[in-house]
Amino acid sequence: MGKTGNYHPSHQEHPLELKSFHKPYKCDGCKETGFGKRYRCDRCDFDLHEDCMFLADQKSHASFRGSTFEFLEHPPRKCERDKYCKDCERYCDACGKPVKGFVYHCAKNGLDLHPCCSNLKQVLKIDGKEFRLGKGVKSKCFWCEKVKVKGSVSGIRGWSYVSLCNEYRLHVYCATEMVSEVWKSRDKIGSGNNNKNDCLDLENLKLPKSLAKLRKNGARGNKYWRIIKAVLRTIACILMGEPTITMTCLVELLK
Incomplete structure (x- = not known):
């Protein structure tokens, strides 16, 4: 799935333009906060992350071998209730935050990824040190000083970048x-x-x-x-x- 010309399937009324502002915005695709550049319709006050603008129907991720993620405009539900249902809430298996909009979902293994999280690099080289993306890491994050991401559900620790020397770790x-x-x-x-x-x-x-x-x-x-x-x-x-x-x-x- 992707845009058609300057249009996006989720907003076909008007074309979206690439813009950049100094103010944060709420992405109308994944419903998460964004900063800086975005694809925007001024007439409708509609914004999309670049990762939510350019989407694939299916994708895989090296951290979840054997899992195929299908793009969905809305997270899958367990029931047919119209109103919010706590039992239907899903969490991103990368950052540990709730999934509220666009999502890559693996039905086979019950996994979910925000579009932005799905594009995180496996390896980062920062200041001469190599950091690798890991899940289920048992050491504490240097920012929150906890092993598990705050507010995440049982079974989802959230991904972290960990240095090869194991001295630096950040959720x-x-x-x-x-x-x-x-x-x-x-x-x-x-x-x-x-x-x-x-x-x-x-x-x-x-x-x-x-x-x-x-x-x-x-x-x-x-x-x-x-x-x-x-x-x-x-x-x-x-x-x-x-x-x-x-x-x-x-x-x-x-x-």
Whole structure:
């Protein structure tokens, strides 16, 4: 499944144009937050992630060998109720967050992936270190300091990027939450224009105690912190497009 000309099957009233803004948006495909560039219809206030704009009818993923994922506009339901049903709620097996819209679903193995999560790279090379995408990792995330993703259901730990030295590990979910917190802090400041410098004063954003302490821990802390910044920036860009303003905020915040 994909677009036809400048149109998309989920929005055939008007063509969608590739645009980029400094404000976050809610994707009308997967219903998740996006930043930066998006495919947009101004007349209908309709936005799609690039990953939700260009879709395949079926796809596979190296982390789930033997599973074939079929694209669905809505997550599959277990019952026929019209209203929200807790028993029908499905969770992305990559980030651990609920699936509310576009999804890649494997009926055989009961697996689900957000379109953006389905395109995560298996290997990232960041600051001279190699990080691999893993599931069911038992070590703690350096951001939330937990093994399991916050709010995820039993059986879904959520994917993490883990360095080969096993010193650095970050939930995919936590990377997306970090970017969201940056925008919340920006809103508290009350910035009303597009000046990049408006993003720099982000003292309201609270860092985990261990990371806040580490940042002040001399040379070793500075090296560790530099790599953490690079990991956050890289994963967030992959998941959310190219959030230029947001990434500028992160770089300044995490100095």
